[in-house]
Amino acid sequence: MLHIIxxxxxTNCALDxxxxxxxxxxxxxxxxxxxxxxxxxxxxxxxxxxxxRCKVYVLQPDLDARGFGDRIIDGVSPVDYGGFVDLxxxxxxxxxxx
Amino acid sequence: xxxxxKFMFVNRKAPHGTIYALESLEVVLITAAFDxxxxxxxxxxxVYQLKKGQQTxxxxxxxxxxxxxALEGYDIEKLYVEKESMQARGLSEEDLLVDVTVLGRxxxxxxxxxxxxxxxx
Amino acid sequence: MKFGxxxxxxxxxxxxxxxxxxxxxxxxxxxxxxxxxxxxxxGVNNASKLTEPPQDDRHIVNxxxxxxxxxxxxxxxxxxxxxxxxxKEENLAKGFxxxxxxxxxxxxxxxxxxxxxxx
Numbered sequence: 001m002l003h004i005i006x007x008x009x010x011t012n013c014a015l016d017x018x019x020x021x022x023x024x025x026x027x028x029x030x031x032x033x034x035x036x037x038x039x040x041x042x043x044x045x046x047x048x049x050x051x052x053r054c055k056v057y058v059l060q061p062d063l064d065a066r067g068f069g070d071r072i073i074d075g076v077s078p079v080d081y082g083g084f085v086d087l088x089x090x091x092x093x094x095x096x097x098x
Numbered sequence: 099x100x101x102x103x104k105f106m107f108v109n110r111k112a113p114h115g116t117i118y119a120l121e122s123l124e125v126v127l128i129t130a131a132f133d134x135x136x137x138x139x140x141x142x143x144x145v146y147q148l149k150k151g152q153q154t155x156x157x158x159x160x161x162x163x164x165x166x167x168a169l170e171g172y173d174i175e176k177l178y179v180e181k182e183s184m185q186a187r188g189l190s191e192e193d194l195l196v197d198v199t200v201l202g203r204x205x206x207x208x209x210x211x212x213x214x215x216x217x218x219x
Numbered sequence: 220m221k222f223g224x225x226x227x228x229x230x231x232x233x234x235x236x237x238x239x240x241x242x243x244x245x246x247x248x249x250x251x252x253x254x255x256x257x258x259x260x261x262g263v264n265n266a267s268k269l270t271e272p273p274q275d276d277r278h279i280v281n282x283x284x285x286x287x288x289x290x291x292x293x294x295x296x297x298x299x300x301x302x303x304x305x306x307k308e309e310n311l312a313k314g315f316x317x318x319x320x321x322x323x324x325x326x327x328x329x330x331x332x333x334x335x336x337x338x
Contacts, residue, residue: 081245095216096335128320215327
């Protein structure tokens, strides 16, 4: 299953809740959630822990827009909008954590 | 529309502060009319939607909380609450308006995996 | 694959509408079909023909309309949410139509994937 998150983990618990509930699958960080994919923020350890059981992706255009195109955590995979589309087709279902 | 899919509505927002909970409920009722397999999930602040004793007279808005009790009449009987979300808010099943199934976080994750369409507002 | 899209937020205020649009464009470029975009909550404001952004900004409303014109994407605005927010036939932009919530459920039933964009 694909889980889509769009909030910064520093202001909203969506990503935290997703990581609490989800045991496996793909996680895509878009919009303000891309800050979670940047190295050096306090959430980095949680992302690294999640990568042990889920594959974590980040929407590169959203990272670039926020000035973090070069600060991505090792192991997090960048995708463009086409890659976003592919993730929704390779997974049999998806959930937006709004 | 003879095809039956598993629809899950994930409610993660508190009522009253925004309109999401009310408009989500409106979709749920319509979905039931389409004879789909409907589940409702209450996670995080969404659990507050089910709190007993909501009185909205003082804020001059519509109190839609009694509508959760009417869901049964629409054959919507699969209501799930995540245990961790409920406990984090100091709530127990007795605080809730309706009968629910309480699931642990991993069981909740598994239930999500089994769905065809997951809607969240 | 056949996609259904739900947009829950208004244009300019929130990125949801932009992300949804760019997703639709990418899906169409990959040869998929975007069967319907359903606008709910403040998302109904994506359909106001009174929208006039500054000249150097993207025109979100017209951009949706073009998707309908060029790719036949069905743009449906929820009637209950629209009436609450003052969107009616008289100020509905070209390419959109107003209909009931059942159209969202139908999108869930008839498409291969339903993707929600919101707050």
